[in-house]
Amino acid sequence: MTKNIMIVGVGGQGTLLTGKILGNALLAMGYDVKVSEVHGMAQRGGAVVTYVRYGKEVFSPVINEGEADIILAFEQLEAARWLSYLKKDGCIVINMQRINPMPVITGVAEYPQDLLDKIKSMANEVIAEDALAIAKQAGNIKAVNVSLLGVAAKKLDIDYDVWVETIKKVVPAKFVDLNLKAFELGCGV
Amino acid sequence: MKHLYLGNEAVARGLYEAGVTVVSSYPGTPSTEITEYAATYDEINAEWAPNEKVSMEVAIGAAIGGARAFSAMKHVGLNVAADPLFTVSYTGVNGGLVFAVADDPGMHSSQNEQDSRHYAIGAKIPMLEPCDSKECIEYTKLAYELSEGYDTPVLIRLTTRISHSRSLVELSERQDRPLKKYEKDFKKYVMMPSSARPKHEMVEERTEKLREYAENSGINKIIKGSGRIGIISAGNAYTYAREAMGDEASYLKLGMINPLPIELIKQFAATVDKIYVIEELDPIIEDHCKANGIDVIGKKIFPLTGEYSQSLVRERICGTKPESIDFGEDIPVRPPVMCCGCSHRGLFAAIKKLGVFVSGDIGCYTLAALPPLTTMDTCVCMGASVSALHGYNLARGKDASKKAVAVLGDSTFVHSGITGLINVMYNKTDSKVIVLDNHTTGMTGGQDNPMSGNTLKQGPAPKIDIEMMARSIGITNIVIVDPYDLTSTYETIKAELNKDGPSLIVARRPCMLAGRVKPNPALSIDKDACKKCGACLVIGCPAISKGKDKSMSIDQSLCVGCGVCAHTCKFGAIV
Numbered sequence: 001m002t003k004n005i006m007i008v009g010v011g012g013q014g015t016l017l018t019g020k021i022l023g024n025a026l027l028a029m030g031y032d033v034k035v036s037e038v039h040g041m042a043q044r045g046g047a048v049v050t051y052v053r054y055g056k057e058v059f060s061p062v063i064n065e066g067e068a069d070i071i072l073a074f075e076q077l078e079a080a081r082w083l084s085y086l087k088k089d090g091c092i093v094i095n096m097q098r099i100n101p102m103p104v105i106t107g108v109a110e111y112p113q114d115l116l117d118k119i120k121s122m123a124n125e126v127i128a129e130d131a132l133a134i135a136k137q138a139g140n141i142k143a144v145n146v147s148l149l150g151v152a153a154k155k156l157d158i159d160y161d162v163w164v165e166t167i168k169k170v171v172p173a174k175f176v177d178l179n180l181k182a183f184e185l186g187c188g189v
Numbered sequence: 190m191k192h193l194y195l196g197n198e199a200v201a202r203g204l205y206e207a208g209v210t211v212v213s214s215y216p217g218t219p220s221t222e223i224t225e226y227a228a229t230y231d232e233i234n235a236e237w238a239p240n241e242k243v244s245m246e247v248a249i250g251a252a253i254g255g256a257r258a259f260s261a262m263k264h265v266g267l268n269v270a271a272d273p274l275f276t277v278s279y280t281g282v283n284g285g286l287v288f289a290v291a292d293d294p295g296m297h298s299s300q301n302e303q304d305s306r307h308y309a310i311g312a313k314i315p316m317l318e319p320c321d322s323k324e325c326i327e328y329t330k331l332a333y334e335l336s337e338g339y340d341t342p343v344l345i346r347l348t349t350r351i352s353h354s355r356s357l358v359e360l361s362e363r364q365d366r367p368l369k370k371y372e373k374d375f376k377k378y379v380m381m382p383s384s385a386r387p388k389h390e391m392v393e394e395r396t397e398k399l400r401e402y403a404e405n406s407g408i409n410k411i412i413k414g415s416g417r418i419g420i421i422s423a424g425n426a427y428t429y430a431r432e433a434m435g436d437e438a439s440y441l442k443l444g445m446i447n448p449l450p451i452e453l454i455k456q457f458a459a460t461v462d463k464i465y466v467i468e469e470l471d472p473i474i475e476d477h478c479k480a481n482g483i484d485v486i487g488k489k490i491f492p493l494t495g496e497y498s499q500s501l502v503r504e505r506i507c508g509t510k511p512e513s514i515d516f517g518e519d520i521p522v523r524p525p526v527m528c529c530g531c532s533h534r535g536l537f538a539a540i541k542k543l544g545v546f547v548s549g550d551i552g553c554y555t556l557a558a559l560p561p562l563t564t565m566d567t568c569v570c571m572g573a574s575v576s577a578l579h580g581y582n583l584a585r586g587k588d589a590s591k592k593a594v595a596v597l598g599d600s601t602f603v604h605s606g607i608t609g610l611i612n613v614m615y616n617k618t619d620s621k622v623i624v625l626d627n628h629t630t631g632m633t634g635g636q637d638n639p640m641s642g643n644t645l646k647q648g649p650a651p652k653i654d655i656e657m658m659a660r661s662i663g664i665t666n667i668v669i670v671d672p673y674d675l676t677s678t679y680e681t682i683k684a685e686l687n688k689d690g691p692s693l694i695v696a697r698r699p700c701m702l703a704g705r706v707k708p709n710p711a712l713s714i715d716k717d718a719c720k721k722c723g724a725c726l727v728i729g730c731p732a733i734s735k736g737k738d739k740s741m742s743i744d745q746s747l748c749v750g751c752g753v754c755a756h757t758c759k760f761g762a763i764v
Contacts, residue, residue, distance in 0.1 A: 010523065011525065019355075020193075020355070023193050023355055024193055027191060027192075027193050027357065032357060033193060033355070033356065033357060034321070034354055034355065034356045035193065035354060035355040035356075036350060036353065036354040036355075037195075037353045037354070037355070038297065038353070039218060039219060039221075039222075039298070039353050039634070044525035044526055044527065044528065044553065044556065045523075045525055045526045045528070045731055046523055046524055046525035046526070047522075047523040058356075059428040059429075059431040059432040059499075060425075060428045060429050060431075060432035060433075060498070060499045061321075061350050061354035061356070061425070061428065062350065062429075062496075062498055062499075064498050064499060064500035064501075064511070065500065065511065065513040066500075066510075066511030066512050066513035066514075067500070067511055077520060077521065077523070078523075080516055080520050081520045081523075083514050083516050084513045084514050084515065084516060085513070086513075086514055087511075088512055088514075100734050101521050101522065101523035101524070102523070102524060102526050102559075102560070102561070102729060102731065103521045103522060103560075104521055104734070105726065105729075105731065105733065105734045105735070106560065106561045106726050106729070106735075107723070107726070107735050108560070109521035109522075110521070111521070112518065112520065112521075118516070122514050122516070123514065141746070
């Protein structure tokens with residue numbers, strides 16, 4: 001049975017690297033894998049989504065509404081935006097960070113109140129953590145993506161050694177230590 | 190050993206394994222990474238051309254010269270290269286010649302949703318369509334065999350979901366190809382009426398031979414399922430269909446979408462009760478089936494617009510939809526924005542204040558059309574800003590031309606703005622052309638171009654001096670502005686608008702992202718001086734926001750200290 005994981009956030013938060021690590025870790029676990037990314041226009045601070053699908057044989061590279069087993073949301077508003085993609089029995093892992101979109105910055109729209117409570121009342125399982133704080137603890141806020149991946153690791157059937165080896169392989173050499181630390185701290189919370 | 194390759198990365202791998210030595214392209218989402226990955230192989234001479242017509246002609250010349258050659262472009266890029274495409278179909282090749290064209294159903298990053306399969310039909314060129322990264326490698330290599338075997342250029346059609354999805358591949362060794370001998374052959378390579386007439390005959394015969402290949406080679410294959418439903422599909426649409434219907438349906442998966450088989454489709458039709466054709470965009474396979482008397486269901490139930498998905502296929506064929514959570518309230522949109530420190534921001538803030546007609550173009554700066562800047566009147570295609578401004582000014586006269594500008598980036602200017610500027614000078618309008626020179630091709634991820642001072646693989650290159658170039662055309666009003674200096678940019682453009690004759694205004698500042706610019710210290714709001722008027726919000730900087738008490742604040746982690754906002758504040762509250 002094919003499993004569906006979505007990584008959603010704001011362009012520039014490192015969702016692409018997260019998808020690449022997750023995809024390669026699943027490949028190392030022996031699965032067929034497809035990872036679909038968004039490049040170009042959406043990377044300029046827009047809403048971004050990466051689809052990761054794995055199983056015995058994967059055909060479509062995308063995930064539709066009501067199909068995601070797990071959603072990794074890098075930002076609260078994006079968690080709400082993509083919530084309709086979560087399966088009834090799915091789990092959403094949320095970084096509690098808030099990033100104002102342009103309509104909120106210019107005062108045309110308001111950032112919705114009590115997003116987390118609303119999501120908790122609707123979704124089957126919600127794991128909310130301050131991944132930015134974990135990244136800071138690891139030494140650099142840029143590692144927020146891998147920190148959240150660490151938080152989500154408990155929901156994924158991937159061996160710890162495989163995570164470590166994949167991070168070493170995929171992340172640029174000078175950032176490997178930072179990302180390993182962020183991942184480990186994420187796993188620990 | 191298996192690897193997780195992006196579709197574009199896999200096409201580049203196919204080029205490498207096929208022994209390709211020359212690659213020339215112009216960047217365009219979603220095709221850009223093919224050429225970037227090709228450049229990582231020492232054996233491939235990969236370069237960025239000024240536009241797609243040039244890149245395709247470079248590949249044509251290399252193939253005539255005996256090498257295996259390649260060019261990649263996005264769908265609208267193929268419009269630019271259509272002129273050589275239709276005639277190289279007649280000349281055929283010497284070394285293998287392949288072009289990849291990446292369509293963008295759903296328009297993730299494009300100005301239209303055209304279906305490039307029409308080009309293969311129109312130019313009578315075979316077209317292959319892979320459905321994942323593995324097929325991207327296989328089909329790229331096969332394309333060279335077909336090219337040399339049938340004496341034809343070959344098109345590979347990609348879509349965003351193929352180009353930008355990763356899936357598993359296995360790698361093979363490169364097969365080096367000795368350069369083929371070049372022999373002068375007037376009848377083959379010089380296309381003029383006397384030689385082109387027999388060539389057209391040859392093209393028609395070639396299409397019939399290729400149709401036989403489509404019927405019998407196995408590139409189009411039948412996958413038997415349990416039910417009596419048949420599906421004909423190709424590329425990523427096939428993956429949606431297969432995901433949606435599983436083993437319940439039988440499939441005719443087309444790997445070659447021009448020319449299409451006839452007998453194979455009839456043979457498939459005989460084994461099922463009902464046939465659906467699932468293809469994004471235009472009904473090309475469907476029309477082919479119907480023209481050959483095969484009854485199929487296609488656009489009657491599937492849309493002509495946008496991307497498809499497994500849910501869409503299931504819903505339209507089976508009437509079922511997965512249950513989903515309804516969040517129940519509007520969520521503010523998050524459109525893409527210009528980066529903090531983007532050199533375009535100050536320029537558009539100045540233009541907004543001038544209240545002029547803005548003939549726009551393709552690039553990051555098209556984002557200025559969105560709120561809060563909303564400073565763009567038109568955007569049609571690469572280079573159209575300059576030529577369309579000339580037309581606008583011709584129609585509306587001299588007074589209107591003092592309240593109108595064209596805006597385009599450096600890469601777009603080289604791509605197809607130069608000819609427009611020559612037209613402005615030659616046919617005499619007072620058109621004011623602003624080139625946003627940020628030394629890069631920004632929207633596609635920061636590729637080098639003839640104004641950046643660098644190349645893809647060959648190191649530094651001379652920068653085009655566009656001031657000197659404009660002078661050689663005959664333009665005398667030439668000014669340079671620093672878009673970070675909003676006040677002076679505004680005054681300079683205002684002065685140029687009042688002059689007679691055309692003007693070239695160069696707004697020069699490197700791209701914050703691609704230029705590896707070291708940020709200045711972040712600015713902040715002096716709360717005592719701030720009158721909460723909101724003037725600084727007009728420039729749409731993601732680092733500035735308004736708090737609940739209406740006071741402004743600057744996000745210290747985002748601000749790069751460009752200082753454009755400080756020019757908008759009458760009270761000196763941004764320091």
